[in-house]
Amino acid sequence: xxxxxxxxxxxxxxxxxxxxxxxxxxxxxxxxxxxxxxxxxxxxxxxxxxxxxxxxxxxxxxxxxxxxxxxxxxxxxxxxxxxxxxxxxxxxxxxxxxxxxxxxxxxxxxxxxxxxxxxxxxxxxxxxxxxxxxxxxxxxxxxxxxxxxxxxxxxxxxxxxxxxxxxxxxxxxxxxxxxxxxxxxxxxxxxxxxxxxxxxxxxxxxxxxxxxxxxxxxxxxxxxxxxxxxxxxxxxxxxxxxxxxxxxxxxxxxxxxxxxxxxxxxxxxxxxxxxxxxxxxxxxxxxxxxxxxxxxxxxxxxxxxxxxxxxxxxxxxxxxxxxxxxxxxxxxxxxxxxxxxxxxxxxxxxxxxxxxxxxxxxxxxxxxxxxxxxxxxxxxxxxxxxxxxxxxxxxxxxxxxxxxxxxxxxxxxxxxxxxxxxx
Amino acid sequence: xxxxxxxxxxxxxxxxxxxxxxxxxxxxxxxxxxxxxxxxxxxxxxxxxxxxxxxxxxxxxxxxxxxxxxxxxxxxxxxxxxxxxxxxxxxxxxxxxxxxxxxxxxxxxxxxxxxxxxxxxxxxxxxxxxxxxxxxxxxxxxxxxxxxxxxxxxxxxxxxxxxxxxxxxxxxxxxxxxxxxxxxxxxxxxxxxxxxxxxxxxxxxxxxxxxxxxxxxxxxxxxxxxxxxxxxxxxxxxxxxxxxxxxxxxxxxxxxxxxxxxxxxxxxxxxxxxxxxxxxxxxxxxxxxxxxxxxxxxxxxxxxxxxxxxxxxxxxxxxxxxxxxxxxxxxxxxxxxxxxxxxxxxxxxxxxxxxxxxxxxxxxxxxxxxxxxxxxxxxxxxxxxxxxxxx
Numbered sequence: 001x002x003x004x005x006x007x008x009x010x011x012x013x014x015x016x017x018x019x020x021x022x023x024x025x026x027x028x029x030x031x032x033x034x035x036x037x038x039x040x041x042x043x044x045x046x047x048x049x050x051x052x053x054x055x056x057x058x059x060x061x062x063x064x065x066x067x068x069x070x071x072x073x074x075x076x077x078x079x080x081x082x083x084x085x086x087x088x089x090x091x092x093x094x095x096x097x098x099x100x101x102x103x104x105x106x107x108x109x110x111x112x113x114x115x116x117x118x119x120x121x122x123x124x125x126x127x128x129x130x131x132x133x134x135x136x137x138x139x140x141x142x143x144x145x146x147x148x149x150x151x152x153x154x155x156x157x158x159x160x161x162x163x164x165x166x167x168x169x170x171x172x173x174x175x176x177x178x179x180x181x182x183x184x185x186x187x188x189x190x191x192x193x194x195x196x197x198x199x200x201x202x203x204x205x206x207x208x209x210x211x212x213x214x215x216x217x218x219x220x221x222x223x224x225x226x227x228x229x230x231x232x233x234x235x236x237x238x239x240x241x242x243x244x245x246x247x248x249x250x251x252x253x254x255x256x257x258x259x260x261x262x263x264x265x266x267x268x269x270x271x272x273x274x275x276x277x278x279x280x281x282x283x284x285x286x287x288x289x290x291x292x293x294x295x296x297x298x299x300x301x302x303x304x305x306x307x308x309x310x311x312x313x314x315x316x317x318x319x320x321x322x323x324x325x326x327x328x329x330x331x332x333x334x335x336x337x338x339x340x341x342x343x344x345x346x347x348x349x350x351x352x353x354x355x356x357x358x359x360x361x362x363x364x365x366x367x368x369x370x371x372x373x374x375x376x377x378x379x380x381x382x383x384x385x386x387x388x389x390x391x392x393x394x395x396x397x398x399x400x401x402x403x404x405x406x407x408x409x410x411x412x413x414x415x416x417x418x419x420x421x422x423x
Numbered sequence: 424x425x426x427x428x429x430x431x432x433x434x435x436x437x438x439x440x441x442x443x444x445x446x447x448x449x450x451x452x453x454x455x456x457x458x459x460x461x462x463x464x465x466x467x468x469x470x471x472x473x474x475x476x477x478x479x480x481x482x483x484x485x486x487x488x489x490x491x492x493x494x495x496x497x498x499x500x501x502x503x504x505x506x507x508x509x510x511x512x513x514x515x516x517x518x519x520x521x522x523x524x525x526x527x528x529x530x531x532x533x534x535x536x537x538x539x540x541x542x543x544x545x546x547x548x549x550x551x552x553x554x555x556x557x558x559x560x561x562x563x564x565x566x567x568x569x570x571x572x573x574x575x576x577x578x579x580x581x582x583x584x585x586x587x588x589x590x591x592x593x594x595x596x597x598x599x600x601x602x603x604x605x606x607x608x609x610x611x612x613x614x615x616x617x618x619x620x621x622x623x624x625x626x627x628x629x630x631x632x633x634x635x636x637x638x639x640x641x642x643x644x645x646x647x648x649x650x651x652x653x654x655x656x657x658x659x660x661x662x663x664x665x666x667x668x669x670x671x672x673x674x675x676x677x678x679x680x681x682x683x684x685x686x687x688x689x690x691x692x693x694x695x696x697x698x699x700x701x702x703x704x705x706x707x708x709x710x711x712x713x714x715x716x717x718x719x720x721x722x723x724x725x726x727x728x729x730x731x732x733x734x735x736x737x738x739x740x741x742x743x744x745x746x747x748x749x750x751x752x753x754x755x756x757x758x759x760x761x762x763x764x765x766x767x768x769x770x771x772x773x774x775x776x777x778x779x780x781x782x783x784x785x786x787x788x789x790x791x792x793x794x795x796x797x798x799x800x801x802x803x804x805x806x807x808x809x810x811x812x813x814x
Contacts, residue, residue: 033454035458035460036459036460036778036780037458037459037460037778037779037780037781038780038781038782039645039780039782052662052663052664052665061664061666062664063657063663063664064657065655065656065657067647067744069645069647069746070746071645071746071780071782131710132710133706133710133712133746133748134706134708134710134746135647135706135707135708135744135745135746136708136744137649137656137708137743137744138656139656139657139660139662139663141657141660141662141663141664142656142660142662142663148708148709148742149708149709149710158709158710172662199782201642201643201782201783202782202783209645209647209780210647211647211777213657213764213775215655215657215658215664215766215773216664217657217658217664217666217768219666219667220667221771222771222773223658223666223766223767223768223771223772223773224773225764225766225773225774225775226601226775227764227775227776227777228777229777229778229780264462264484264486264588266482266484266531266588266589266590268533272550273548273549273550274480274535274550275535275538275550276478276480276535276537276594277478277535277537277596278535278537278538278539278561279537281538281561283535283538283550285596287594287601319528319529319530319531320531320553321530321531321532321533321552321553321554322553322554323527323528323529323530323554325529359548360548363547363548363552363553364548364552364553365533365550365552365553366482366531366532366533366553367531368484368485368486368529368530368531370529389592389601389603390601391592391594391601393594398595398600398601398773399601400592400601400602400603400775400776401603401775402590402603402604402605403459403460403605403778404460405460405461405462405486405588405605406460406461407461407462407486
């Protein structure tokens, strides 16, 4: 028996055994994944930034480009929510602020003495229909008020009009500056009730894919761009079409993939000085790296809004290149967006060197951090997030964004409660 | 007696339910497909560059508590004479350099491609501080190619521990531009030993083939991008940043996209580069479509406009947004891919790399070749194989 033949024989045997296990599960819901590299039925963009005047982005005008695609060969519809987590001054709700900006020594305070920066959480919903395989793109500051196939008399009869003949549209975000999240749920094109996907090649897991690109450009100087994939939650194909979406948990009830048990983050510790471009064995340049973490809760209640917009206590375990382990924790509601060193220190740069996420404490340039949200009562309190790394070099600051790794699933479920559908 | 029997049957029933729950739980944990966010046993970094304009930082982490070993291969696909473009008279080098890394529990490590990592023990806070994972050689100047790391046991045999995760950051030579992507992780079948796998790693693990060795490569890559040369909407829209210097209709602020693909099959023992014929079907926002084709020989890293004019705005009447489906030709093996956008304003540029989405797998064969039909159809199975040098 040749090696290859032997391997095939082994494979056939183990395949038969495992195949029995698969058959045992046949008839139940499909195993659904959370993934940024596959289409899904819920699409989450954890970090959307709009500040076209640059008042909260160090004077650099910033906007976010969004791409959403129907990966299937069927007409699909989606209901989406801009979740606005922009903070405002307690003594003047017209002035936007950031906790880090207000606390930074030397910064001109936007809120003035005696005032604090208070987060707000509001949502704005919209819906649209995509024809087969159709991609759309828009900026968050502009939206997409008129869809490409708004004219229902287009060649072939394709139309972005919804089944009730209302036009599809994406409004611009309702704040500028805007810091927040975008969440989209695939729905039945006929009645806009939540629905699994249409594509049999991924077993009905969902048909939405997406990307976000945060673009910054000062009037003069370097343009900067960082891009991440939207995180997709696949449908289990169980779906009762009601307005409460069950993410993970009991396999007999879960309608969508559950959020991960642990987020794994490979990153540089803040203020790491990275040697680059070795010539003759010697580095010729250095970049200083800082990182920014954004997380959003998997559970959100768009019906009750501020009364229940999710959140959790986050437990961090970070390992440096010496295998030394440190922990930290923080809590959040709706959205957490902060520099790593501010997770366990005050929200300004002066004491960043005391943080366990800083190279001055760790002594190695890179770390692996595991983030676990603490469950509560009957809720998994899962989270999703992205990381943004800034490299400061001789020519200025450039950033990159990346999707985070994760592992495991939770026994409890998360729930997204949708706001009422438009009349 | 009757009660005992009832108790016994209840216990057996409960045990069966428990077993079923365990199977369900395991199926949720085990992933039989590639991933860019779940750790695996083979890591593929499709785009590593170390030349006069760009350098690459590589980070690999052990996500498990046991020690993890990996055997890594740089595959240099730079043309033999880097001063001239690649072509029939200036083919890629297709040379490999290998090295080993050892990572303690949960240990992260990193290095810069042009410098590698020495084992000299750097001072606290300096680049290179930490447990050295082993001696990592620098790549030669002008390197363009991929890095592949295969988890092995302490004896060097393939080990399907599924505990490797990684990312790469491409940095411009002027110390400013940064662009990152996650390594593509291929999980292995944790039920197989190194002896069962041998030195030929078959990518044939799927939900329908649970006895396979490593996850099969995707059948279709879902590639969302802007038409090559489209004016950047953020820089040119009056409601957005509306940057100066973009010119009339934003002609000076285009978005250009580079696609990088490597074959899933590689014979690192005999130095035989993989070659895969690729079909593209590209759809715009008006649901118009065009097709294109190319071949991936060892390594493809090309602007979309160079692959085909179908990816330019003019090819579909000036439309800007594209959904392109990339599929190897029937019967052929798979490819792994990433993309990188470059936003220009005058002489300035900003790059952003990203991972693509995918569906299906090459081993089960899957979707109709014309890209219009989602219905899975029986097709020719394609088993990709990575052949590693015997030691």
